[in-house]
Amino acid sequence: MKAKAIKNIFVQGSISPELIADSIRKHAHNTGIGGHSIFLGQVRADEKPEGTVSAIDYTAYEDMALEQAHQIREEIFAKYPLTCMHIYHSIGLVPAGELSLFVFTSSVHRKVAIDACEELVERLKGELPVWGREIMGPNQYTWKENR
Amino acid sequence: MKAKAIKNIFVQGSISPELIADSIRKHAHNTGIGGHSIFLGQVRADEKPEGTVSAIDYTAYEDMALEQAHQIREEIFAKYPLTCMHIYHSIGLVPAGELSLFVFTSSVHRKVAIDACEELVERLKGELPVWGREIMGPNQYTWKENR
Amino acid sequence: MDGQQITILAFGKVAEKLGSEQLKASGFEDTDSLLRWLHDRYPALKEVDFSLAVDRKLVAGNTGLGMMCEVALLPPFSGG
């Protein structure tokens, strides 16, 4: 038995709308797909006591994060009859208003794609060893906390 | 009280990945958004007794569909604290593998965007007077039925 | 109902059965009487399932028709 290769999920800096369009476009040849569900995480310019967030600087324990993402991917594929699944997460600096997470599921039927995407987003948020440092100014930052 | 203008939702032919990228890009200035949820409907090349579906030809009772979409939009906005909501549906011919529906919700928090998008898709599928004719060949077609 | 103008719109499979997407009619007080007339004139209508909208609102059960109105015959929706 050959183990599946571990895919990279990390993108340096923000995720561009072009990457998303390209990813969507690549699925046109797969004419068995009936529905795609996409989640995008965008960096908010939150007001904090230390100032307004201008960017988030993401760091990760990359080796572990890729192993975790691989494990989550396998479990979601086992649970839902998906045609495709794609995960992209930013590493490094992402300015407010730009995208840091892109999760994409496709299936014959819409409900499967939608349910799998939602579960995938929740699991990635909870289980990937990734940390966001919210930058307010040259020497001002706080460590982001997921709710 | 001024009633909100009714927005057009119809796009001639298939919805392009570029339109989706542009729509995403336009939200970068809205730095209060934390999550976007997107659903895309893609035309399947289903195998039918009459042949393989090569395209769907969509027709609509446009005036009623726009009023319905407006009503649904208002109700979803009243129920969920959304920042933005966009709906695009194809009219006319959409080849298999191309996109016929694009639903896009944005909110401060991911859960709201995801839940609203899912409900919006279900309502649009059930309540818009739109019909798909599945084309198999020059003189072969069947009327699509939503499950 | 002198001078009444009913525009009947048909879509999808219903338009096929009717052989037309638009008809004009007058002299009908309500949707039940209009439907009886349509069924008499277009027996193929029996073969299709459809709902009715009056002035772009779905109606359930018999519904009164005004002097100027738009009645639509809507087969099951299949958008998306």
Added chain:
Amino acid sequence: MDGQQITILAFGKVAEKLGSEQLKASGFEDTDSLLRWLHDRYPALKEVDFSLAVDRKLVAGNTGLGMMCEVALLPPFSGG
């Protein structure tokens, strides 16, 4: 545990408290003894909440350490 090589990786807030993202250590049979040593040497660690991973797997409770291993100190995740 002669010749043991433990690589300790620290991330986020924990790396800040430690003043370092990577340390080497040896001579620890399990995570409890390693943690006692870390807390003695870096008292500021008490101020942060973190989990442990051994060889890229989260561990709960005391866990044995092999001859070559990677122990990571992970503050609460905040990706996405």
